[in-house]
Amino acid sequence: MKLSLCYSIFFFGWCFLSKSEAADAAPKPPNVVILLADDLGWNAVGYHNAEVKTPNIDRLCKDGVELDQFYTSPMCSPTRAGLMTGRYPIRFGCARSVIPPWRDYGVSVDEVMMPAALAAAGYGQCGAFGKWHLGHAEQKWLPLARGFTEFTGCYNGAIDYFTFEREGEVDWHHNEESIRPEGYSTTVIGDAAVNFIGKAATDEKPFLCYVPFNAPHSPFEAPESYLEKYSQIKDVKKRTYYAMITAMDDQVGRILDSIKQAGIEKNTVVWFFSDNGGVHDIKKNNAPLRGNKLTNFEGGVRTVACVRYPGVYASGKKIEQPMAFIDVLPTVMALTDHTPESAGCKPLDGVDLNPVLTGKTAELPARDLYFYHGQTGEDSETIAIHSGPWKLIVNGPSLAGDISGKHQIRLFKLAKDPNEKQELSEENPEVVERLMKKLVTFRKLQPADAIPPYDVGKKGFVAPKDWKITKK
Known part of the structure; x- marks a missing residue:
């Protein structure tokens, strides 16, 4: 009985130490x-x-x-x-x-x-x-x-x-x-x-x-x-x-x-x-x-x-x-x-x-990637989506407003044309329409108080001494 008790104490003590050592050895x-x-x-x-x-x-x-x-x-x-x-x-x-x-x-x-x-x-x-x-x-x-x-x-x-x-x-x-x-x-x-x-x-x-x-x-x-x-x-x-x-x-x-x-x-x-x-x-x-x-x-x-x-x-x-x-x-x-x-x-x-x-899988789940800027203002923005084999680029007025004939639309099939040499929008109107809807939704994510165009506020600006920032 005493031997069994000693063995039990030894066994559980060994398990505790092993777990502690394993925890200590676990990589950070x-x-x-x-x-x-x-x-x-x-x-x-x-x-x-x-x-x-x-x-x-x-x-x-x-x-x-x-x-x-x-x-x-x-x-x-x-x-x-x-x-x-x-x-x-x-x-x-x-x-x-x-x-x-x-x-x-x-x-x-x-x-x-x-x-x-x-x-x-x-x-x-x-x-x-x-x-x-x-x-x-x-x-x-x-x-x-x-x-x-x-x-x-x-x-x-x-x-x-x-x-x-x-x-x-x-x-x-x-x-x-x-x-x-x-x-x-x-x-x-x-x-x-x-x-x-x-x-x-x-x-x-x-x-x-x-x-x-x-x-x-x-x-x-x-x-x-x-x-x-x-x-x-x-x-x-x-x-x-x-x-x-x-x-x-x-x-x-x-x-x-x-x-x-x-x-x-x-x-x-x-x-x-x-x-x-x-x-x-x-x-x-x-x-x-x-x-x-x-x-x-x-x-x-x-x-x-x-x-x-x-x-x-x-x-x-x-x-x-x-x-x-x-x-x-x-x-x-x-x-x-x-x-x-x-x-x-x-x-x-x-x-x-x-x-x-890590090589556990060869591919990521399918998803769309988006690109956008409008530094010169809402009349001349550029926005794009990479979706599967396709990439749609739209330049012109903000897509948060009405879509008009003022937009320049380019569609490329990146899977076959990674250097974007062949424009395919006229041959694939259904792809353009589908991706355009996604771009409109994405563009509308921008809040009303978003950063203004680049030149707004530039005239007359004077930098603070040594760019020391005091405003909290």
Whole structure:
């Protein structure tokens, strides 16, 4: 009897210890690093164009999963808003235009952003380093108010790469303090990200490191050492653009090296993509895709992209399933033991990509993808839908009003014509009608208080000293 009792105590004690040890050994959710380029063309990375020197981006793509049909908004702020919320930015009024310096507007505080969602899932430090572009006129829209624990960078887009100025004032900040750094902004961003990773890697909790580069967005400026790498290119603007990309690539390499040196490579998922396609100023920037930034052709919304998660996502694989910027948040959250809903997120438009990225399934459930902007006003908007093999692009007056003969309609069968060379609307009126109804419904999601067109309020604007924001 005593022997049986002792055995029982030993057995249950062993089970308890085994469960405790198993719990202690359970892997924590991965660290998340998101590297976001700004206006990077489809034809402006080494693995698409050997003329461009991007060995680190190429390596990340080779070691990870190449996302061959990754879609974004056709311009900056909306993509960043959708990335951070997992929702189409038209829902909260941030799709029509980017947020210019003179705009008193930001992503609604009712929207839960990625760092806040991950904090609810047990993440510790959440850093953002680079271009914010999601609202700056009031403190409630700044990074620290949206869940980030550290921020170094600019509030606006299109800052000078050497003086860090926008509208005549230095726009560079650490947390919410204005600072005056020295050097080239791309390198300064890399410095901040590398320092953050070194510190955050020692924490028991996983971290988020969001690196929205301002490169290679205009103004076209690069250090002489990088310009010399492209001395054979006679076009000054193209030479500078490529030099800016290589400078960014060097910082991508430093960030990847910092992850490896910290011993956290196997438990860190790294994303890389651009916020939209490349600008039209650079010849063949998005070749062979048609179009460029600010259009809804593939060259404006289909971007270079890849993701790496060693041992979890397949290595050296290319996935041709359509994916989008709104999918990143639900995909990241699925790697934790919390759902977006439990973290306070509103219903998401994005989907969890993990089943495809891990190889558990070959295809995602069928869905439509939408693209829209109206920076110049409601008389000249561009809106599009990618639905199955079809893509419908409509340019002209807002579809929230009456559909008239003023609209320019283009229909393409992307499955057979990815470069959008053959327009098929006249041959397929029933497809146009069906997809047009979906576009009208989507366009009507935009609230009445949505961000105004780009130039509204520009005249007479004077930037605050050192872009110090005091309004709460």
